[in-house]
Amino acid sequence: MKVEVRVYPREGILDPQGKAIAAALVRLGHGSVEGVRAGKIFFLDVAGDDRAKVEAEARVMAEELLANTVIEGYDVRVL
Template sequence: MKARVTVTLKTGVLDPQGKAIEGALKSLGIAGVDSVRQGKVFDIELAGQDAIAAEAALKTACEKLLANTVIENYRVEVGV
């Protein structure tokens, strides 16, 4: 089974990488970019077919390792 975990900074947390990307896009002449927020994506392959157990395990992984829940949000998608 495949899953995807997306981790992004919470609203209000400064994102210096996003600002650097925003500036680079503007310097390349990419029009219409108002702001950029940068994040992380984890594509994970899991053994088994129990989507509920997989989602629970990945939420635990996010809480313990994949995301800094003080400043980051995460979203778990199973079966992508």
């Protein structure tokens, strides 16, 4: 099954990469940009046909490796 795991900075955590990208976009002429937060997305192929089980396993993968849960949140979507 295809699974998407999105990882993003938690609310209140500084995101210097996002800030730098926002500043660069404004410099490029995109003055309507008010803020950017930069995250990661992982597209997983996972064997199995039980959606709930695959989603639960992907959450464990996020907790163990894909996200740093001290500073990052994540969400999981089975397609």
